[in-house]
């Protein structure tokens with residue numbers, strides 16, 4: 001799996017008149033890419049055979065797909081508990097779900113109210129040896145792969161004098177942003193990590209940080225907007241920004257996190273300034289089902 005550890009490239013783009021660097025983690029690997037690959041890297045190191053990988057979360061999740069790739073690679077069983085099933089999608093799977101099922105994922109429907117409840121359920125119901133990965137890959141062990149991402153960025157930063165020492169990435173569980181900021185601080189660099197909560201609000205994101213790291217000096221800076229957006233909800237504004245991004249950067253971004261990410265970057269452009277590094281965290285496979293939902297809701301014609 002050496003190829004996974006290969007550097008992802010950094011490109012320079014212009015969005016609304018400002019230049020940004022983009023860390024193309026979406027190009028890390030054909031199947032195993034984005035921040036989920038980074039976060040799950042620790043699992044690749046496990047040599048044991050015959051394990052059962054168990055996770056939970058949304059049926060549209062990027063983590064679900066990445067876990068399915070990993071399980072297939074390892075020859076492990078993979079069972080996924082979705083909060084709720086979308087009947088149309090289960091009947092005609094596309095995007096992350098289609099790919100995950102093709103990789104052998106077993107899909108179940110069950111909602112757990114907490115990580116503890118989920119772990120207890122697994123403990124009581126599975127006889128074989130299991131590995132549990134919580135929703136979105138929110139695990140302390142994720143730090144291992146994020147540190148490698150940090151090292152790649154440091155290496156690049158040494159050679160790129162224009163870099164302004166600011167990084168932005170949108171957050172779900174906040175795991176990626178947190179461990180990145182921690183890495184840069186521990187390595188005595190001045191690099192600052194900025195993020196915005198796409199799931200829940202600032203309070204939720206801080207809770208996520210706290211569940212992974214006690215010391216608040218390691219927390220990224222949280223940028224928020226006046227308006228609250230609900231995660232996974234279809235905002236026409238998001239779709240429009242996503243199209244605009246595609247036009248001006250020639251890069252396909254994810255439709256769940258990146259539209260809000262770029263709205264925040266643009267809103268705070270005076271604080272962040274040009275030559276900020278934006279991390280493309282993958283998730284493009286999930287666009288297929290998101291686009292279908294947008295098309296239905298807003299009666300949009302063709303994809304581009």
Ligand SMILES: *Cc1c(COP(=O)(O)O)cnc(C)c1O
Pocket residue numbers: 034035036062063136170171172173174175176177254257258281282283284
């Ligand atoms: C999972 C994901 C995120 C959020 O990552 P966290 O580490 O949970 O904050 C952001 N963007 C994309 C594309 C993702 O797949």
